[in-house]
Amino acid sequence: MNKLSWVLISAPLLFACSDLANKTQPPTEKMPADATHTSAMVSGTDYHSFSNPDEVRVTHLDLSLTADFNLHELIGSATLDFKRIKDDADTLIVDTRDLAIKQVTVNGEPVEYSLSEPDENLGSALSISLPKQASQVTIDYATSPNASGVQWLTPAQTQGKKHPFLFTQAQAIHARSFIPLQDSPQVRITYDAHIRTPKALRAVMSAANDPDTPMDGDYTFTMPQPIPSYLIALAIGHLDFKAMGKRTGVYAEPEILDAAAAEFEDTESMLEVTENTYGPYRWDRYDLLILPPSFPFGGMENPRLSFITPTVIAGDKSLVSLIAHELAHSWSGNTVTNATWRDLWLNEGFTTYLTYRIMEMVYGEHRFSMEAVLGYQSLQADLNTLPPKDQILAIDLRGRNPDDVFSDIPYEKGALFLRELEQKVGRANFDAFLMAYFDHFAFQSITTDTFVDYLNDTLLKQYPDKLSKARIHQWIFEPGLPEGAPVPVSDAFDKIDTARQAWLDGDISAAQINSAQWTTHEWLYFLNNMPKQLSEPQLNELDTVFHLTQSTNNEIAHSWLLIAVNNEYKPAYDRLYDYLVHIGRNKLVKPLYQALAQTPEGKAFAKKAFEEAKPGYHPLTIRVNEGFVED
Template sequence: MYLSRFVIMLSFIVALVAGQPAQAEDVHSYARLNQVSTPHLELNLTVDFEARQLKGHATYTLARHDKTTQLYLDTSDLTIERAELLIDDQWQPTKFTLGDVHPSLGRELIVDIGSVAKQVRIHYQTAPTASGLQWLTPEQTAGKKHPFMFSQSQPIHSRSWIPIQDSPALRLTYNATITTPKGLLAVMSADNSLSDERPGTYEFAMPQPIPPYLIAIAAGDLAIKSISENVAVFAEQYILEDAAWEFADTPAMIETTEAMYGPYRWDRYDLLILPPSFPFGGMENPRLSFITPTVVSGDRSLVNLIAHELAHSWSGNLVTNASWRDLWINEGFTSYVENRIMEALFGERRANMELALGYQDLLDNMELLKPQDTVLNIDLGTRHPDDVFSQVPYVKGQLFLVYLEQKFGRDMFDKFLRQYFEDFAFQSISTEQFKTYLKRQLLDKQPDTVTMSKINEWLHEPGLPEDAPKPTSDAFTQVEQQMQRWLKGGQLQTDKWTTHEWLHFINNLPLDISANNMARLDREFNLTNIQNSEIAHAWLKLAIVKKYEPARERLRSYLLTIGRNKLVSPLYRELAKTSDNLKWAREVYQQAKPGYHPLTQTVNEALLYGDN
């Protein structure tokens, strides 16, 4: 099932020999990859919880592509102590300069590398406020005894904890030595040991070339439980057994995806369950996906998130967007593959529900966006990619691929995708490169099926094309029929409902639902106290709209204990619509803020204080 490391190495060596793909211009990086690139990193860092800093040095192997004598790197809030060059087996000091601070891009670091040095070393330390790191006190963890630290590098936050050419157009391998306080376990997006020993110094290697945003680190009081020979869960002890049970289907997901789209090329696929403050559902760091605990629901109803992060092992980690305006190449393909995994393992009914829910989310999201921000190949300018994060690259990108599947047939489209992942393995590509490849490998072979003008409409025009797929679900039709009966005083038959059916039910209740019916629904199903975080989110959002006061304390508790942006920011947005709720939301936010990730803070402060 798993390729040998030799075959893996050979596959990307062949790609390099064939020549690197043309790179899209990356306006979000100071790196000049056409002059000098850094194909390998040696990282040596000490984790200092008291100072909330990483301290150490980064050593790069230099690949020179012209006669330049300067290396351009990205930094953000880093203190650069000194730079050195390896010349004649001796480390010698060299000059460096830092540019002005840019609000989105951080600071350019220019290092003099001369004409003969093959390696450069930069000694530095991070700031306690690094945007790509979160530091939790022992009291903010479940165990209450040890602190916890984790990174979130995507999209351009690697530069806040490593001086680096922070562009997805770069691919590099890395080794790392990480030192932690005694009793803590360090893990990375690399070859993690399954040993329970905690020596305080840990060695890592990532032999496959990855983009910088996939370099990841965490340290805390972690326990380990294997699910299979090649899959394990890392987590705090309180959630370890539950998470291992919840995600027991992960090995089957790997086998299913391999059968459709080719071999898994990353040796292991482990899962790190993070504290609730993690700002996303998951992060596809290779070999060790970072996962929110909010999907440990006790019924395996939210494991499509695991399917999504696993799918990134093909779409995103293996074939990567060359710049952040090409994010759909990562997320659209991944959302498509995710749904195919869910269909293969859990049936068409469940896959259709998830596709329909995603479509509803996309339509709702696009109502909040400017038309130019609903374009797949989006023009970001120098706006921070976080500022335009939306469902568009995910679901519109997914629907684009569903459209192609419907037009060309599943068999032909699957063969296309499998070859696509093979031909671009361990490379970063642009939208224009994809279009060229699509035309050659699919459109030209089936003329008059889909025109290039239609492809351009999908990729370069706002909104959805008129003939875009409009996913529906028969299961949701039945939910809506039950809803109408219930609103007239009937009973709901929910024994076989999944999370998806509950979400559709709550999200589609009429906004003029009576206070009596809100209370009745809560009384019959205890929705205010439900532990499924997705259903609770939908119910609490409706409770804000309907001013359903019995849910107010649960809303407070929810906002204080969960930091996943998808779940908290829509609640803050709804609260911000009235002056009384806004005042209350600001009070709750100030209590919650110390436990929120910097990214969560940025998003929600814009909602709550944007007019100040």
Template sequence: MKKTLIIALSTLFIVSNCAEKKEEQKMQTYVNEPHSYAKPNEAVITHLNLDIDVDFDKKIISGTATYDIRNNNATEIVLDTKHLNIINVQADGKGTPFKLGEIDEQLGRPLTITINEGTQKISVLYKTTDKTEALQWLSAQQTADKTHPFLFTQGQAILTRTWIPIQDSPQIRVTYNATVKVPKDLMAVMSAENPKAKTADGVYNFKMQQPISAYLIALAVGDIEYKAISDRTGVYAEKSLINKAHTEFSDMEKMVVAAENLYGAYDWDQFDVIVLPPSFPFGGMENPRLTFATPTIIAGDKSLTTLIAHELAHSWSGNLVTNATWDDFWLNEGFTVYFEIRIMEALYGKERANMLALIGRQDLDDVLKTLKDSPNDTKLKLDLDGRNPDDGMNSIAYDKGYLFLRTLEETVGRKRFDVFLKAYFKEHAFSTTNTEDFVAYLNKNLLEKHNISFNTKEWIYSPGIPTNQSIIQSDAFENVENTLKAFINTNTIDAQSTNDWTPHEWVHFVRNFPETITVEQMETLDNTFNFTNSTNSYITMVWYEQAVTHNYHGQEVDAKIAEFLTTVGRRWYVTTIFKAYKKSDRVEEALEIYKKARPNYHSVTANTIDELLGYKE
């Protein structure tokens, strides 16, 4: 065929496919969502045009959020807000009545806007406040370069409503454009098409053409630079970190290729990572086109870059196919852990993949023990009505979800399972789904199709772990365990025998100390391997946990733990160590550290530690 004919046919197919997708979206029926005030079956947002100013002096974002809406003959539309100052509201360019409902501690306040049956556009003029939980304003001293302030957002699970008035339910997807005005010496980036250099006037324009859920709308502003890894991958970071980050994440393009070989084309055009200041509360956040990452994964040897594989995997599970409600969170994270480990296996081999899987399995055992008095929370399908959706963001969704999928793969065979998953992502692209719809799809397209029996309902709707679980083994970890046993029995260890150990082997070694380990043995290990001053944040975290648990301390150790807790805001890390203080009846000591550390934490981390330690301002 002639090139012009091919182009014409391709264009016709794309237009036709987009029309079908729009028709599907038009006919969508939304499920009841306990974590949003929105009534999307009556009136729902479809596109956001955001025009905002970022004021570092006042620590306020202000501007207008304008929405295209799909209106099912409604007389009102409801948005989610929390701690926002709503100044004015318009419908189709004219002022319209609006009302803010009563405040709920978790959900915020519904913003009910009067519209008519023909209304197609609304706009809200607003400002954030000092209670806005999604935003963290950092002083220059809290950044790597210590020369300019920094701002980043964290929307998951229901915090986007604290910086944008929006229908904040994962089942509601929108495209968006944004104009963001920032100080001239800073750069703004979003989960959208991004600049590669600073503008002269501090004005940045963004476009996200693929529909995404509200929790994935993200903004970062700082004195950052960009360095490409490939035509579609690269890193943003402060000047002092950009080269380290570029080297650490140099396998990003290989990861994208490995992921595409497994489950189909990467549909987001660009996959970049921004390294945020250490107060970022998570290891990473899978904001489309621009993953947010903690600097704690820069270890100098790529040993912690499995996190990048995890956030990349979200480009399929989570971003492309999204959980409809937070009760279905395992659909985002269980699939992502499974996919992450498959990517790591493809790039680095089965042994490394199994080490990662075994660490996750140990995390799962720890959480199962913690939740022994609330067995319903160990189900994959949760009931979080009346609770903070953060309550479901633990190893159950991640590692029980992974174990379910791994066991399923071993039952049906990897080849069949890969065909099934590839079709699942393709058929559900840019849509949301819930557990019940997934189970129906699984039965029809995999189990019944191949006449295979599997206890799917037990895995999803029952507490604990079924007996037909995958058994994960690692020869490397068996060697580590034997080395640890020998040390405990003899008080000696051959340092040369550990020369080739990976950081994951060291993590396994440290986190499996027996309860009987003595302070003297801890000191021997520290003198031999210098754990207290490790440059690998994961090893550091598990070592400090053990140091607190087994009362191994002294001036240097205590100072290092306090420094770590004060400078690192990654919730998993600091929660693990503060839990150790609480378990060891050292809460007062923990509170003294926390009082100094808390101003450096994002609200996501601070809220968790407040509850853990019983802290009140």
């Protein structure tokens, strides 16, 4: 997933008082609590799942669902194949959230089950009694219209304005809101699916998709590679397909299909250079799905079909590092996966490192260095605001919502750690290490401790004079950045600094700044490093010369609108309102709501925009931002 921060609050865990629920209650150490934890974490224990894969482990899912756009429900069944890890295990525990469980059967015969009292963040444990010879169980259910992992859009909220749209978002623990399963990244499953839709709509999934399948309202899918639950994804809409290469293509509403295909036409090249450097692509095809603007993230790395925000279609390929990032997850995250959300940096740190390398290989060192500097500045901003406990790569998330893990720490700090390893042992040697690492742990979910052990057995043994266990421990288990950590630099930005300062000092006018050849990254650096307070004449001059309020680049517009909010620059507020109402990507809207909330007038403005936007926002976007507009 692309970078974002969420602030969500966990609640104590409660269980139903039935005999079966008491019998199958997860161990105490898996239960969140408001109190500070003094005991050591148990590596590999998933504190955000009720499931019991150490006793009974699900291996395959057979999903059969009908999408009811009138009720806003997915209705059907999930058949779970499982194997008993313990021979005497007689209960399967799966995760659910707000699901209406209709019945549970084994070989067509009803079996006993119990649903625990819901926890605000973790949902409810569904405990199922297993007959002795059973190896498969079927759960008939329906989702809630307010499922946290499903968004239903009206025709007015789409590009075409004629057909409704549905998409799911399962990371971190939202798969349980639309499928009853063992919702833990350490449990990898294959799946088949049968999806029924209105006939005018196409269904696509994180599985094998056939663009030539007739749009007849009846679709089947197969995912033969084992994946964790957070990578199960479904979208339904009026979608067309356009190929971009032998193994790459894009699904989108017809109105933006050509623009998306042109913007992301280098995806095949990205795929090829990544294979050449880090080993084979193991997922057959890599396609993109362009979602409506309400998608709360930049992208989601669902295997075979990354879900992508339309806000990165800039017309000049300036924001395609997001595509490189989601593609890189095909190696780090999808093929080798974090076992728990404590270990997210194994996904995102590795993927961010690979993203920079892919961008360098495809677009050159000049662009790579600019993007690395911007990433470093974003990391510094988080280090300046996050408490020390949240600056640790192997974060302790007990008693918290796992969505709290998403900040620049697992992304940029993780990538910086790998860059230091690269610089210490040499790029060619580090590339060889990564290729071997991806191959060694292919289709496995691993912990931070597993990675450290692997590092000790490989790079530390090969380069004992260049690497130390103490330094590695500091990077992974201590807050902040170690002294002497790599600092990215860009010559292009030196010129931007000079121009910005000359303008601020009054030595030159905005019209005298030679910006004609600036890239998006140079514009972002120019704006992001402005003083927080600017005068009205300065703001008017910048806007008049550079037409920033009307920028069609969503990242540049975001940076400028944040400046406008911090300085109460009212000529930009009409655009600001429209921006908040029509974009649901949290990276772009959350900082704006947060800044507006600092003044009573700004908060009133934010509340009005939020109330208009809310029907089109994803449930996660609502949860992240509603606190800024509450009285």
